[in-house]
Amino acid sequence: METLTNDEVIELVRLSVQGDRNAFKKLYDQYNRQIYTLAMRMTTDHLLSQDILQDIFLRVWQKLHTFKFESSFFSWLYRLSLNVIMRKTKSNSKHTTGNNEVDVEELLSSQKFESSDSINGAIDLERALLKLPEQPRKIFILYVMEGFSHKEIKEIAGISEGASKAHLSRARAVLRKELQYET
Amino acid sequence: MKHNYTDDEIDLLYKKNQSQFIPGNDIWRNIEDSIKVKERSKNFIFIDTCTGFYKNCLSAFPGESVLLLRVAVLFFALSGFIFAGIGYMSFKSGLNSEHQYKSAMKDIKEAEKLYKKAKASLLLLAKEGKGDTVAINSVIENISVIDSAIAEVKAVYEKQPENKELLVFIGTMYYEQTNLLLKTNAMLENMENRTRGGI
Numbered sequence: 356m357e358t359l360t361n362d363e364v365i366e367l368v369r370l371s372v373q374g375d376r377n378a379f380k381k382l383y384d385q386y387n388r389q390i391y392t393l394a395m396r397m398t399t400d401h402l403l404s405q406d407i408l409q410d411i412f413l414r415v416w417q418k419l420h421t422f423k424f425e426s427s428f429f430s431w432l433y434r435l436s437l438n439v440i441m442r443k444t445k446s447n448s449k450h451t452t453g454n455n456e457v458d459v460e461e462l463l464s465s466q467k468f469e470s471s472d473s474i475n476g477a478i479d480l481e482r483a484l485l486k487l488p489e490q491p492r493k494i495f496i497l498y499v500m501e502g503f504s505h506k507e508i509k510e511i512a513g514i515s516e517g518a519s520k521a522h523l524s525r526a527r528a529v530l531r532k533e534l535q536y537e538t
Numbered sequence: 539m540k541h542n543y544t545d546d547e548i549d550l551l552y553k554k555n556q557s558q559f560i561p562g563n564d565i566w567r568n569i570e571d572s573i574k575v576k577e578r579s580k581n582f583i584f585i586d587t588c589t590g591f592y593k594n595c596l597s598a599f600p601g602e603s604v605l606l607l608r609v610a611v612l613f614f615a616l617s618g619f620i621f622a623g624i625g626y627m628s629f630k631s632g633l634n635s636e637h638q639y640k641s642a643m644k645d646i647k648e649a650e651k652l653y654k655k656a657k658a659s660l661l662l663l664a665k666e667g668k669g670d671t672v673a674i675n676s677v678i679e680n681i682s683v684i685d686s687a688i689a690e691v692k693a694v695y696e697k698q699p700e701n702k703e704l705l706v707f708i709g710t711m712y713y714e715q716t717n718l719l720l721k722t723n724a725m726l727e728n729m730e731n732r733t734r735g736g737i
Contacts, residue, residue, distance in 0.1 A: 391561040
């Protein structure tokens with residue numbers, strides 16, 4: 356899919372605020388994969404992630420008029436998405452621990468891999484991630500994959516910086532064990 | 539011998555891993571449906587609906603069936619209006635307790651029953667009155683517009699039972715439907731008076 360320029364995104368946001376659903380659909384097309392991937396990693400639950408994605412874009416439609424055009428639209432969308440994901444996973448925490456298998460078919464259909472090694476590598480990484488307990492997994496994703504600081508994670512996840520560091524350390528320990536290989 | 543990754547190596551592996559997941563194709567359709575429901579709830583203009591309804595109703599019924607029709611519609615619609623009003627106000631004022639919620643749901647359900655009876659009476663008497671088929675169909679069409687809107691909201695509500703806004707909307711719809719039937723009754727009364735007055 357063609358990536359939109361910042362000006363194009365801004366124009367689509369303006370049109371969407373005026374009620375243009377076609378423009379909003381283009382914004383959805385542009386960002387749905389990133390948001391869905393974030394939801395999938397945080398919840399490990401396909402159905403819950405779809406539900407979250409739907410909820411996020413419905414909220415975006417309702418709150419779009421509050422977007423100030425001062426920051427990038429994606430940053431705004433991303434923050435809103437994280438809020439929804441954290442709230443939903445909190446209320447659904449009992450449902451988010453059982454899915455320990457990587458959906459290989461979904462992973463393969465979602466991108467082009469250059470070789471079977473890269474496929475196996477991606478599967479191994481996803482599988483190891485699924486082995487993590489819920490909180491360490493969330494913190495690892497936020498810190499390592501999404502680039503947030505512990506201070507920011509404190510705000511997002513509502514835990515102390517110390518707890519965030521402890522979860523990260525635990526996550527790395529589990530991943531180290533899961534990813535070790537014979538030489 | 540086993541190789542153990544360092545923290546930095548683990549971080550790098552995951553930073554490089556750009557695997558993405560793709561949501562199902564029907565997600566956008568669900569989002570669009572929900573947007574439509576929200577917009578309809580925001581843009582529903584009672585007076586416009588009534589105006590269209592009256593225009594179609596005025597030519598629908600022959601004079602001799604007007605009195606019976608008015609009595610039936612008035613009875614059911616008035617009862618439904620009261621119940622729906624109570625239920626609607628409860629939803630609107632916020633559901634602070636399980637008891638309030640159940641009570642409001644009960645009122646809405648009662649209003650739904652009475653609305654159905656009022657509608658059935660209206661349609662039956664209109665047919666018995668040997669009215670103009672085209673005009674009667676027009677009345678049915680007007681009622682079914684709101685019916686289908688309610689059915690759509692109910693379908694969405696079944697998927698999102700935690701969404702109390704939808705319940706408020708359903709309550710609003712029944713309130714406005716019964717209100718519509720009350721106005722129909724007023725309109726029929728005017729017709730009757732005009733007939734009696736020889737206008």
